[in-house]
Amino acid sequence: MYRITRIAVHIIEKWLRKGNMAARMRDVLPKSELSLEEREKVAEIVHNVVRWKKWYDFVMEHYSLPEKVETYVRLSRSPQEWESAEKVVPEDRYTEIRYSFSSYMANLIDSEFPELRKYLNREPETILCVNFNLSDRENVKDILREEGMKAEDSVLESAVITDSRARYSRAVKEGRAQVQDESSQLIARITASLGNRILDYCAGNGVKTIAIASFTGNRAKIHAWDIDEKKREILRRRAGLYGAKIEVLDGKPSEEYDTVFVDAPCTGVGSARRNPEAKYIDGVEDFPELQLSILNEAKERVKENGYLVYCVCSFTAEETVEVVERFLSENPDFREEEIENKWLKRMKYGHLTDLPDGDVMYICAMKRS
Ligand SMILES: C[S@@+](CC[C@H](N)C(=O)[O-])C[C@H]1O[C@@H](n2cnc3c(N)ncnc32)[C@H](O)[C@@H]1O
Numbered sequence: 001m002y003r004i005t006r007i008a009v010h011i012i013e014k015w016l017r018k019g020n021m022a023a024r025m026r027d028v029l030p031k032s033e034l035s036l037e038e039r040e041k042v043a044e045i046v047h048n049v050v051r052w053k054k055w056y057d058f059v060m061e062h063y064s065l066p067e068k069v070e071t072y073v074r075l076s077r078s079p080q081e082w083e084s085a086e087k088v089v090p091e092d093r094y095t096e097i098r099y100s101f102s103s104y105m106a107n108l109i110d111s112e113f114p115e116l117r118k119y120l121n122r123e124p125e126t127i128l129c130v131n132f133n134l135s136d137r138e139n140v141k142d143i144l145r146e147e148g149m150k151a152e153d154s155v156l157e158s159a160v161i162t163d164s165r166a167r168y169s170r171a172v173k174e175g176r177a178q179v180q181d182e183s184s185q186l187i188a189r190i191t192a193s194l195g196n197r198i199l200d201y202c203a204g205n206g207v208k209t210i211a212i213a214s215f216t217g218n219r220a221k222i223h224a225w226d227i228d229e230k231k232r233e234i235l236r237r238r239a240g241l242y243g244a245k246i247e248v249l250d251g252k253p254s255e256e257y258d259t260v261f262v263d264a265p266c267t268g269v270g271s272a273r274r275n276p277e278a279k280y281i282d283g284v285e286d287f288p289e290l291q292l293s294i295l296n297e298a299k300e301r302v303k304e305n306g307y308l309v310y311c312v313c314s315f316t317a318e319e320t321v322e323v324v325e326r327f328l329s330e331n332p333d334f335r336e337e338e339i340e341n342k343w344l345k346r347m348k349y350g351h352l353t354d355l356p357d358g359d360v361m362y363i364c365a366m367k368r369s
Pocket residue numbers: 201202203204205206207208209225226227228231263264265266294
């Protein structure tokens with residue numbers, strides 16, 4: 001236990017100095033001599049401290065606890081012990097302090113999304129997405145159980161709820177499944193249903209591209225593009241492991257497609273459960289401009305009667321409905337097309353995914369006339 005705490009403290013110290021929680025864990029964990037189980041425990045502590053940092057600062061001050069990183073770890077181990085401090089939180093800063101958000105996020109949540117106050121602080125389940133090109137759900141569950149892990153069906157036919165160490169499972173190593181939040185699986189499933197020639201325009205490392213290839217049973221023609229060459233290289237390798245028929249393009253796409261999918265860079269507030277740093281953003285920066293400009297590039301590749309599908313892992317109006325509103329007003333040859341799906345919640349334009357344990361993601365399908 002001592003080693004786990006020591007390494008967690010070291011990572012948190014680095015995070016406090018330099019930010020970027022995921023990078024700080026990547027700096028330290030692979031070089032540590034911890035077992036996989038121990039690394040999962042360290043990650044859990046780090047996530048909890050980042051998730052509750054503002055509340056812990058308040059508790060520390062209220063109880064005059066020593067202001068040091070070890071205290072954060074101590075608080076994360078016995079959260080119930082300190083709950084009475086809640087009574088003295090100023091009413092007008094309740095969400096900000098008790099639920100540990102930036103004042104920008106607290107205002108957004110209080111005014112528009114009160115149901116997310118608790119939800120974004122919940123520890124997410126680890127979910128696998130079954131790769132139907134190499135396996136099926138029963139096979140993946142059998143492997144997980146053989147390895148002593150939880151293996152339960154979730155809502156989508158591709159989704160298996162499991163333990164965090166499943167990322168090291170044989171099922172993942174052999175490409176039978178990948179770790180993927182269920183909302184992200186839903187977005188891939190919807191995109192896969194919208195055409196036979198699909199371009200993933202912001203493919204990144206290809207989590208959604210691989211899921212799209214899986215949902216189409218490798219029967220669709222799938223091209224993938226990302227501005228980042230390193231990511232395209234990673235995707236090429238991953239597509240091989242997953243037996244996914246994906247052509248990763250070397251240069252900017254020039255063909256036209258039934259569906260062009262844009263999973264744009266964003267604030268990531270919808271995945272704050274996984275990356276709690278997103279709870280502390282002060283605004284949307286210039287993401288909306290970037291999102292609109294990527295949509296304007298990507299639209300050129302949509303054929304007549306084809307779809308431009310826009311998605312972000314966010315629920316701010318600026319990155320979702322407002323981007324779509326601006327895009328549609330500047331591009332009258334596109335109109336929004338309703339997506340029928342039980343697990344989507346309607347917004348003014350587009351939808352938020354609404355699965356019991358999914359990230360809060362936005363999707364909008366726009367059809368070209
Ligand atoms: C949200 S991530 C995509 C995640 C990916 N779809 C997945 O599921 O793994 C957004 C991606 O957009 C890429 N990107 C940023 N600007 C771009 C542009 N102008 N054209 C293409 N890709 C871009 C980034 O490199 C990043 O990988």
